[in-house]
Amino acid sequence: MSVEPIVEFRDVAKRFGDGPLVLDGFSFTANPGDFISLIGPSGCGKSTALRLIAGLSPVTSGALTVDGLSPSAAAASLAFVFQEATLLPWLNVAHNVEVPQQLRGVPAAARADTRRRVLDLVRLGDKATAYPRQLSGGQKMRVSIARALALSPKLMLLDEPFGALDEMTREHLNEELLAIREQQAWTAFFVTHSVAEAVFLSNRVLVMAANPGRIHTEVTIPLAYPRTEETRLSREYHDLVAEVSRILRSVEHASVAASPQRVSP
Amino acid sequence: MSGSDKMSRTMLQIFLPAAAGAFVIAVWYAIHFYLNEEMRFLLPTPAAVVDALSANRDSLARAAWNTTKGAMLGFSLAVVVSSALALILSLSPLVRTSLYPYLMALQMTPLPILAPICVIWVGAGLKSVSLLTFVIAFFPLVVNTTQGLISTDRNLVELFRLYRAARWQQLLLLRVPAALPYFFTGLRIAATLSPIGAVVADMNAGSSAGDGGGLGFQAVIYSSQAKYPALFATAATTCVLGFILNAAVLLLAWLALRHWHDSYERTDR
Numbered sequence A: 001m002s003v004e005p006i007v008e009f010r011d012v013a014k015r016f017g018d019g020p021l022v023l024d025g026f027s028f029t030a031n032p033g034d035f036i037s038l039i040g041p042s043g044c045g046k047s048t049a050l051r052l053i054a055g056l057s058p059v060t061s062g063a064l065t066v067d068g069l070s071p072s073a074a075a076a077s078l079a080f081v082f083q084e085a086t087l088l089p090w091l092n093v094a095h096n097v098e099v100p101q102q103l104r105g106v107p108a109a110a111r112a113d114t115r116r117r118v119l120d121l122v123r124l125g126d127k128a129t130a131y132p133r134q135l136s137g138g139q140k141m142r143v144s145i146a147r148a149l150a151l152s153p154k155l156m157l158l159d160e161p162f163g164a165l166d167e168m169t170r171e172h173l174n175e176e177l178l179a180i181r182e183q184q185a186w187t188a189f190f191v192t193h194s195v196a197e198a199v200f201l202s203n204r205v206l207v208m209a210a211n212p213g214r215i216h217t218e219v220t221i222p223l224a225y226p227r228t229e230e231t232r233l234s235r236e237y238h239d240l241v242a243e244v245s246r247i248l249r250s251v252e253h254a255s256v257a258a259s260p261q262r263v264s265p
Numbered sequence B: 001m002s003g004s005d006k007m008s009r010t011m012l013q014i015f016l017p018a019a020a021g022a023f024v025i026a027v028w029y030a031i032h033f034y035l036n037e038e039m040r041f042l043l044p045t046p047a048a049v050v051d052a053l054s055a056n057r058d059s060l061a062r063a064a065w066n067t068t069k070g071a072m073l074g075f076s077l078a079v080v081v082s083s084a085l086a087l088i089l090s091l092s093p094l095v096r097t098s099l100y101p102y103l104m105a106l107q108m109t110p111l112p113i114l115a116p117i118c119v120i121w122v123g124a125g126l127k128s129v130s131l132l133t134f135v136i137a138f139f140p141l142v143v144n145t146t147q148g149l150i151s152t153d154r155n156l157v158e159l160f161r162l163y164r165a166a167r168w169q170q171l172l173l174l175r176v177p178a179a180l181p182y183f184f185t186g187l188r189i190a191a192t193l194s195p196i197g198a199v200v201a202d203m204n205a206g207s208s209a210g211d212g213g214g215l216g217f218q219a220v221i222y223s224s225q226a227k228y229p230a231l232f233a234t235a236a237t238t239c240v241l242g243f244i245l246n247a248a249v250l251l252l253a254w255l256a257l258r259h260w261h262d263s264y265e266r267t268d269r
Helices: A046-053 A093-103 A108-121 A137-149 A167-184 A195-201 A229-233 A235-258 B003-034 B037-042 B046-055 B057-089 B093-108 B111-122 B126-150 B154-162 B167-205 B215-224 B228-257
Strands: A007-015 A021-030 A035-039 A061-066 A078-081 A155-159 A187-191 A204-209 A214-220
Touching (some): A007 A046, A021 A214, A035 A046, A046 A155, A078 A137, A093 B167, A108 A137, A137 A167, A204 A235, B057 B215, B057 B228, B093 B126, B111 B126, B167 B228
Parallel strands (some): A035 A204, A078 A155, A155 A187
Antiparallel strands (some): A007 A021, A007 A061, A204 A214
């Protein structure tokens, strides 16, 4: 029995204007419930892949379907969490969380219900009336995640959301993110530079290569959910982190060797 | 910051301007009495100015009211028209390059040259004064508001695109609030220029018909009658008008931006 894939790339290529190919021969299928991390050297097209799924930019060639539709038609089923929290500074936390629903014309009473629920999920129920500048970096990111959750998305696209945070905050938010997913069961695409983060969160890690951006290796992460602090201490977790790191290093080495401006001694 | 530190800083903020004021008045008196007796009319003492203020309070109050009317009418008109025009200018760079040169031309023409033209069109008095004040206040408003409307954070624009916001939603919920700090910068400049504009306009296009003369008109009269203390009193009245209008704008900006804008960041946090 086959499941209907939630995202399907078939031989997708992408270039911006007359520039070089950012993605080439990109083929990949995500099933509902997958937590997929994209990791790779800068310029390998990780963020571009996310933007294509979100319909923020069209594919140059090949086919991409999201929830059985074209990306631009599938907007209602996905949410995006940017690298920065991108909160509106003039709105308090509650109103920020309600923005996506407000844009879709959801009545105020229903918005307030959802807002209370998602703010509780990210443990910021007591910050509803605070303004973004009164929050720490980690708190702002949690508001940003709450805002994405408010739409009850089938698909969450996260573009290095915790990249600017310190290690401790990042680990806490990783655990929180998985805990929330236990309750909501969305599919996730997660761009990151941290191997540890990718392994901890995902059931599939895509290691990408650059020039042009493509999938180099897919690593399956067989660790059982729910994953907790304990998971990070396990032998299996450490072996997986080591393996993904090794692949990533070889990819980065290869892309340095392949780049034309470098000459080997 | 501790409570006593804060207290001593507040004291300093009151004490220093007061000390500076006292120093200026002392120097003022010193210059007055340093001058030969027959030249002292050039700089009347502060006490003489206060006397003149009190002796001419009826005519000064009437003139101040007329100037306030002209300044407020012109200022308000400038706010409305510049906001509408800024919306149009923010649509595209092409619209801006097409229209900016003509807006600049209007700003470059000195008021005393525009004044007689204005009088031919709408007649001397309040109408001319408001119209000329409008011209003066208009430019900083339209430039700042337009800049604000086109400077929206790219990430936020992307967010609105992602959620498929309609054009009007993007304008009302994103671009307009993001432009507010810029708008208030323009508003503050306009609030400073408006009373000055109204006074200069009054000198060049005012009318005393029906007690309609403003502070500019009054200054011309006192000057021709060599009533120098009264002339200084007129200057002081104009300053007070400017201060009040500025304070009103600062209050509005504070009400609109205090929660979120960095310029109102509390330093004691």
